[in-house]
Amino acid sequence: MNKYISVLKESENKSDMSTIVENPEDATRFYDGDSITVKLRGAMIRENKDALFFGDNDLMILSTYQFGKEPAVQKMHFMQDDVPLGWQGEFFNDIILALLDFRDTNKRLALRVQVYDLDVTLRNMGESLKSLIDGSDSIKGLAEGAIAAFPGLTPFAAFTEPLIKTIGNLAEHVEDHDRILDERIIMESASADTGHTLLQQGYYVCFNHPVTMEQAKYLREDMTILDAKKEEFKDFSYAIVELDKKFEEGVDLEIDQKAAKLASELAGKGQSGKAALDFLRDTLSTYKDFKDLQREDELTKKEKAKTISQSEMNLLKKLRDNERIKPYISDRTEKKS
Known part of the structure; x- marks a missing residue:
């Protein structure tokens, strides 16, 4: 109850x-x-x-x-x-x-x-x-x-x-x-x-x-x-x-959550060893960075079209401040000027 x-x-x-x-x-x-x-x-x-x-x-x-x-x-x-x-x-x-x-x-x-x-x-x-x-x-x-x-x-x-x-x-x-x-x-x-x-x-x-x-x-x-x-x-x-x-x-917990989800899906097929977990982490970490870049680009387009919500604007700021993907994001401020 x-x-x-x-x-x-x-x-x-x-x-x-x-x-x-x-x-x-x-x-x-x-x-x-x-x-x-x-x-x-x-x-x-x-x-x-x-x-x-x-x-x-x-x-x-x-x-x-x-x-x-x-x-x-x-x-x-x-x-x-x-x-x-x-x-x-x-x-x-x-x-x-x-x-x-x-x-x-x-x-x-x-x-x-x-x-x-x-x-x-x-x-x-x-x-x-x-x-x-x-x-x-x-x-x-x-x-x-x-x-x-x-x-x-x-x-x-x-x-x-x-x-x-x-x-x-x-x-x-x-x-x-x-x-x-x-x-x-x-x-x-x-x-x-x-x-x-x-x-x-x-x-x-x-x-x-x-x-x-x-x-x-x-x-x-x-x-x-x-x-x-x-x-x-x-x-x-x-x-x-x-x-x-x-x-x-x-980000570590978020990656571990994704690794645990994948492990649940592959239950019984994994090898016993720390290297397998490291591989999963590296793979999913790269995947998450790519998804964040995709999301940043999507929200930037919504920002330009003035259709972005306040929650999405807050997320966009967090994504642009992310040190892992910042080198791959063109400077939006310079672009505007």
Whole structure:
């Protein structure tokens, strides 16, 4: 069961919380030229699946996103044993996806948030996954960090086979463990009168049981859900996803996202080795530069024709300031003079 919480305030005086709404505004929709960043702000854990064993949950938190019929991309955000009940928001990386140009996507976005208690403790897995993601010990560098965040890239990592199996199998078979929360949100870029769940700025709350507006009405700035009486909601677990028009990550994450998407499409066909991931990165990095050049030229033509929107004008400035493609762009200012 999911609820949308608008970024728009009910009044100028209400600065500490937002309200769950049923009919979002067109003003918060995503349009061509807008950037989009989707974050997993955190999860409130209310159920202890290990209570019978006198312990706390051994948590694994994953997200998956998919545009249209493109390959789904899975990301690992959190993995820790003996986690007490309450709010969890200290993630390896809270960003689910970040794209500079919304135009590059299919306009239908499916998100899935999974919170599971693992049936085996992380201490018994041999090699610590947390040290992997921290980049400590013998596993260092961006490539390895990307592998930790994107389990689908494990076939391209120069890791030992047991560790590859640990990451890949846990992510792939997470449903075999104890479910705390497993929810999907399907959003579309459409007008507010279509009846679809709109893809727009704001917060989406994933509850593991149905809720009423009386049970969950407000969201405080600390990401706590309140009921209609403005008392804290404590009935069961939930996770909060935020969509924003700010682009908050660098090109490396965007390239890793594309590599993970390609790896998902080629599942089972990759070779185990860092060189394969480097090749994918180099290829996709060049491809992205070329697409940015194409987009810059397209928007420049719209600028000359005076048909460019403000969002597209903002994007055009970002593209012209991109150091990777700037040498290949003729000076527009000199051209005008």
